[in-house]
Amino acid sequence: MSAPVAVWGESLELPCPVGGEGGGVAEASSSGVALSGSTLARIREMEAKYPSSRSAVLPALWAVQDELGYLPPWTIEVVAGELKLLPGDVEAVASFYSMYFNHKPGRHVVQVCRNVSCGLRGSDELLGHLQRALGLDAEGNTPDGAFTIEGTVECLGACGGAPMMQVDRYSYENLTPQTALEVLEKIRAEMPAGTGSK
Numbered sequence: 001m002s003a004p005v006a007v008w009g010e011s012l013e014l015p016c017p018v019g020g021e022g023g024g025v026a027e028a029s030s031s032g033v034a035l036s037g038s039t040l041a042r043i044r045e046m047e048a049k050y051p052s053s054r055s056a057v058l059p060a061l062w063a064v065q066d067e068l069g070y071l072p073p074w075t076i077e078v079v080a081g082e083l084k085l086l087p088g089d090v091e092a093v094a095s096f097y098s099m100y101f102n103h104k105p106g107r108h109v110v111q112v113c114r115n116v117s118c119g120l121r122g123s124d125e126l127l128g129h130l131q132r133a134l135g136l137d138a139e140g141n142t143p144d145g146a147f148t149i150e151g152t153v154e155c156l157g158a159c160g161g162a163p164m165m166q167v168d169r170y171s172y173e174n175l176t177p178q179t180a181l182e183v184l185e186k187i188r189a190e191m192p193a194g195t196g197s198k
């Protein structure tokens with residue numbers, strides 16, 4: 001199964017080419033959005049911590065996602081520059097793992113497992129029910145930005161409770177289409193007003 005996010009394929013327009021003239025590292029997008037000093041410090045701290053900078057890619061991407069909520073294409077260049085790697089090396093990691101986003105997610109990320117155990121116990125029906133109820137034709141963000149629905153994740157390690165879904169960092173098991181929707185409705189009801197999207 002492929003990762004739920006598309007490949008980082010957009011061309012990058014950076015104010016300062018990585019390793020280019022002047023040897024600077026781009027730390028901001030072409031629209032002027034930049035990573036904070038504390039995030040850059042975290043990335044540099046990770047680079048110093050490991051014998052190989054490749055080992056720092058995962059925590060460096062977490063640092064960026066913690067700040068921005070996702071990984072815009074320009075941040076791939078920034079991380080690569082900071083870790084002295086090729087952008088393709090960083091992109092390969094970012095696009096492989098479903099916990100990294102290349103698009104701005106909704107406030108809550110819902111991952112419906114459709115691997116073997118969950119698939120055999122009705123995850124396709126469950127996913128379809130959620131999508132219809134939330135006004136989605138496919139995976140993606142709900143119109144109000146409350147949820148991102150993903151259905152192409154690999155096994156989430158709770159096969160004994162299949163079918164299951166993960167909402168943010170919490171697992172919900174032994175679901176039916178109805179109980180899955182009830183979980184999301186409860187989460188939505190508990191969201192403070194005006195917090196529909198990150």
Ligand code: FES
Nearest residue numbers: 113115118155158
């Ligand atoms: S197959 Fe769904 S949790 Fe393992």
